[in-house]
Amino acid sequence: MADLVIFRHGQSQWNLENKFTGWVDVDLSPKGEDEARSAGLKIKNFTFDYAYSSDLKRAQKTLQIALNSAGHTPIIPIYNKALNERMYGDLQGLDKAETAKKYGDEQVKIWRRSYDIAPPNGESLKDTAARVIPYFENEIVPKLKAGKNVVIAAHGNSLRALIMYLEKMTPSQILEFEIGTAQPRLYKLDSNLNVLSVNNL
Numbered sequence: 779m780a781d782l783v784i785f786r787h788g789q790s791q792w793n794l795e796n797k798f799t800g801w802v803d804v805d806l807s808p809k810g811e812d813e814a815r816s817a818g819l820k821i822k823n824f825t826f827d828y829a830y831s832s833d834l835k836r837a838q839k840t841l842q843i844a845l846n847s848a849g850h851t852p853i854i855p856i857y858n859k860a861l862n863e864r865m866y867g868d869l870q871g872l873d874k875a876e877t878a879k880k881y882g883d884e885q886v887k888i889w890r891r892s893y894d895i896a897p898p899n900g901e902s903l904k905d906t907a908a909r910v911i912p913y914f915e916n917e918i919v920p921k922l923k924a925g926k927n928v929v930i931a932a933h934g935n936s937l938r939a940l941i942m943y944l945e946k947m948t949p950s951q952i953l954e955f956e957i958g959t960a961q962p963r964l965y966k967l968d969s970n971l972n973v974l975s976v977n978n979l
Contacts, residue, residue: 779974781927782965783821784941786934786957787840788813793959796874800866800900803834813960814840818847820962820979826853827926830918832933833859840960841931860913863933867900893949903953907939914940923969944973 788810792799806814821844831841841855869877869889878886889897896902918928930940934957942952944965962979 779969780922780925780967781824781826782922782944782967783824783826783927783929783962783979784937784965785817785840785844785931785962786937786959787834787837787931788817788843788960790836792871798866798869798872798874798877800863800870801834802870804836806836806839810836810840810959811843814843815847817960817962818844821929822848822850824848824929824964825927826850826929828918828921828928829853829855830861830928830930830932831855831857832861832863832931832936833857834862834933837861837931837933841929844931844960845929856917858913858917860909861930861932861936864903864906864935865901866897868898869900891953893953903935903938903949906935907942910936910939911943914943919971922967922971925969945976 787806789807790799790804790810791807792802792804794807817840829841829845831837838855838857845853888895892902894902894904896905921928937957938952938955941947941955947955964977964979966974968974
């Protein structure tokens with residue numbers, strides 16, 4: 779049996795400013811750093827063999843702060859862009875409210891909440907899953923099957939792709955699934971990667 783803990787990064791500066799972020803490498807806000815510390819307190823009773831994050835500093839920093847806050851012995855984290863947030867293309871850096879005025883609420887909702895429709899020059903959730911899941915299967919699944927405990931700090935949409943895979947959700951189910959900032963989610967897995975239990979910590 780193995781533990782897998784996943785959590786989204788703490789509030790970023792662009793979350794605070796209500797901007798589309800995607801692959802832009804924005805830092806955490808002060809509140810985001812506090813959220814990461816709180817996440818660490820929720821995982822202090824766990825031990826992890828491996829820690830993963832994306833190629834973006836808001837997730838990396840959340841992971842580092844959380845592990846420090848938890849008092850874990852240092853782990854050298856593994857960073858990979860396969861775990862990056864969904865790429866928002868031409869919307870990156872735009873204010874969400876202004877974008878809705880420009881393109882219309884309905885179009886923005888389609889870009890944000892459809893499974894396979896991407897914003898201009900960006901990725902859909904289906905595209906995001908197409909890089910997250912192979913990386914997870916090739917890099918992380920063998921460690922979980924060997925009974926190693928893993929923690930992943932990533933992003934709303936890369937984690938949606940992963941949760942959809944782990945919990946066997948449909949596209950419509952995962953699109954309605956909200957992922958709060960820096961809220962650890964614990965999966966207890968057997969050696970065949972069957973989910974024995976899921977809990978928010």
